[in-house]
Amino acid sequence: MTSYGMFQLSPEHEMIRQAARDFAQKEIAPIAAQFDETGEFPYTTIKKMGEMGFMGIEVPEEYGGAGMDTLAYVLALEEICKADASHGTIMSVNNSLFCHGLLKFGSEEIKKKYVYAVASGQAIGAYSLTEPMSGSDAGNMRSRAVRQGDHYVLNGRKSWVTSAPVAEYIVVFNMTDPEKKQRGITAFVIETDKPGFIRGKKEPKLGIRASATSEIVFEDYRVPVENRLGEEGDGFKIAMTVLDAGRIGIASQALGIAEAAYEASVEYAKEREAFGHKIGEFQGISFKLADMKTHIEAARLLTYNAALAKERSKKTGERYTLEASMAKLFASETAMFVSHAAVQIHAGLGYSKELPVERYFRDAKITEIYEGTSEIQRMVISRMETGLR
Ligand code: CAA
Numbered sequence: 001m002t003s004y005g006m007f008q009l010s011p012e013h014e015m016i017r018q019a020a021r022d023f024a025q026k027e028i029a030p031i032a033a034q035f036d037e038t039g040e041f042p043y044t045t046i047k048k049m050g051e052m053g054f055m056g057i058e059v060p061e062e063y064g065g066a067g068m069d070t071l072a073y074v075l076a077l078e079e080i081c082k083a084d085a086s087h088g089t090i091m092s093v094n095n096s097l098f099c100h101g102l103l104k105f106g107s108e109e110i111k112k113k114y115v116y117a118v119a120s121g122q123a124i125g126a127y128s129l130t131e132p133m134s135g136s137d138a139g140n141m142r143s144r145a146v147r148q149g150d151h152y153v154l155n156g157r158k159s160w161v162t163s164a165p166v167a168e169y170i171v172v173f174n175m176t177d178p179e180k181k182q183r184g185i186t187a188f189v190i191e192t193d194k195p196g197f198i199r200g201k202k203e204p205k206l207g208i209r210a211s212a213t214s215e216i217v218f219e220d221y222r223v224p225v226e227n228r229l230g231e232e233g234d235g236f237k238i239a240m241t242v243l244d245a246g247r248i249g250i251a252s253q254a255l256g257i258a259e260a261a262y263e264a265s266v267e268y269a270k271e272r273e274a275f276g277h278k279i280g281e282f283q284g285i286s287f288k289l290a291d292m293k294t295h296i297e298a299a300r301l302l303t304y305n306a307a308l309a310k311e312r313s314k315k316t317g318e319r320y321t322l323e324a325s326m327a328k329l330f331a332s333e334t335a336m337f338v339s340h341a342a343v344q345i346h347a348g349l350g351y352s353k354e355l356p357v358e359r360y361f362r363d364a365k366i367t368e369i370y371e372g373t374s375e376i377q378r379m380v381i382s383r384m385e386t387g388l389r
Contacts, residue, residue: 004297007304013075016057016068020076023052024083032084035210036359041166042210046090050121054080055094059103063111064120070307074252078303081256085363086210088256092249093162094118097371098125101171101242102189105229114169114189126167127246128158128216129239135160136376138173139182139236143218145174147232150225152176152188154218157200160370165199165212168192171242173235174218185235188223196221207362244324246371248310251303251327254335254367258299261335261342261360262292268346285345292338299331322384329377332367339364 002009009017027045035042049055057073059065066072073095081088102115117123134140143156154174164170170190177184190197200215230238269280269289279285306327309320339361343350350357368374383389 004300004304007301009071009075012068013072016072017075017079019052020054020079021082023049024080024087028080028083028087032086032210033353033356033359035084035086037209037353039204039209041212042087042090043166045087046124047121049080049087049091054091055121056099056115056119057095059095059099059115059119063099063103064116064118065099070248070310071304074248074303074307077249077252078256078259081253082260084210085253085257085360085366086208088253089208089211089366090124090163092246092253093127094125096245096249097127097162097242098169098171100245101127101187101229101238104241105187105234105238106189107226109226110189110229118169123168124163124166126161126163126170127242128161128164128170128172129243130158130160132157132159132215136373138239139185141173141175141185143172143174144178145176145186145188145223147176147225148222151222152186152225152228154188154190154196154221154223157215157217159200159215160203160213161216162211162213162370164214164216165202170216171229172216172218173239176232176235180233182236183233185239186232187229187235187238189227189229190221190223194221205366207359207364207366240321241319243371244319244321245310247324247328247377248303248306250367250371251299251306251324251331254328254331254364255296255299255303257360257364257367258292258296258331258335258338261339261357261364262289262296264355264357264360265289265292265342265345268349279345288341288345292341295334295337299327299334302327302330322381325372325377325380325384328367328372329374329381332364333374335360335364335367 053066056065057068061067118125131141145152145154176186196219198217200217203213272279306323309323313320346357
């Protein structure tokens with residue numbers, strides 16, 4: 001039984017981790033470089049991940065999921081991201097930003113219709129909060145939703161929507177009452193094959209290139225009232241609650257990237273020779289490895305701790321905002337620190353596309369940006385601690 005400090009993995013947790021590791025190393029790792037290069041969406045492997053239950057790990061079986069807990073989700077996502085962070089992004093958005101939000105705030109009909117399809121891997125889900133002029137200041141959005149009888153009419157432009165080019169369903173946040181600012185935002189789940197939904201500019205990205213990201217545009221798009229999540233004006237709190245879950249996913253992703261970069265570095269330091277020694281014998285390299293390992297294990301404890309806090313909250317209803325933000329902040333900065341050091345240890349080879357090390361470095365950067373930048377995580381953590389605003 002594996003234990004990490006105070007965490008002991010149960011046989012079920014070991015099993016899901018091993019299943020994810022085997023699948024990721026056998027099916028994803030060998031194709032990761034090719035999909036990174038072309039920026040193509042990896043439909044075949046994503047479909048297989050759906051069949052294996054990875055697209056709705058925490059979703060109850062009656063809604064198409066695997067019915068496991070948050071730690072199982074984190075362990076599986078970490079392993080997928082160790083092979084390829086792009087696959088991890090698609091998995092994370094499906095699980096935490098789409099299924100989790102709908103399970104928590106959607107009606108029974110919504111759960112049966114939309115969660116089932118996405119959790120069972122038959123469809124891809126997305127989450128759309130950001131706009132060209134509102135990223136960190138999420139409450140400052142301009143997209144509108146105007147009620148007309150039994151429908152709302154949506155207009156506006158959203159940006160940086162992960163999986164938007166391929167998603168069948170999207171959770172979207174629009175202003176119903178701009179005067180009320182954050183309290184005037186409403187959440188909906190929308191279908192992308194209806195008139196008035198337009199896929200906009202695809203983002204050419206530095207990393208996670210095989211995950212598709214684009215703008216979306218609404219032009220008089222009609223969404224039925226039944227597709228609203230919660231009440232009018234609940235949207236901002238729904239967005240933030242869902243992001244608490246999402247941030248645990250990004251922490252797991254960052255942990256997976258850091259582990260991959262670290263393991264490659266240890267191997268290389270044991271093999272490569274310079275000046276008649278293995279380079280791992282030089283303090284310049286060995287101290288780097290020591291710092292990388294220490295950061296990774298600290299990030300792991302914060303991430304698993306956040307997973308347990310989320311699990312507890314299913315019973316107590318307590319928020320786990322602090323745990324999620326600390327895990328995301330530390331793990332993403334660890335991914336950047338470790339992958340940067342890994343490139344340096346590999347030197348010329350680390351800079352070459354012949355090894356995956358430069359991809360780890362490029363993929364790591366997004367974890368400090370999406371689902372709340374490191375600056376936003378520091379703001380959330382310090383506000384929680386001081387109560388000041
Ligand atoms: N859970 C529940 N409620 C929350 C909450 C949380 N985590 N955080 C805030 N709230 C509530 C507050 O209690 C407050 O409630 P009242 O109105 O009852 O007082 C309300 O929401 C407004 O909160 P704030 O006054 O704190 O709001 P703010 O405007 O100051 O913003 C913020 C706070 C933390 C900066 C927030 O705007 C934020 O997290 N910004 C970053 C947004 C972000 O992460 N964007 C990424 C989008 S997804 C993505 O990256 C793309 C993708 O496809 C993956």
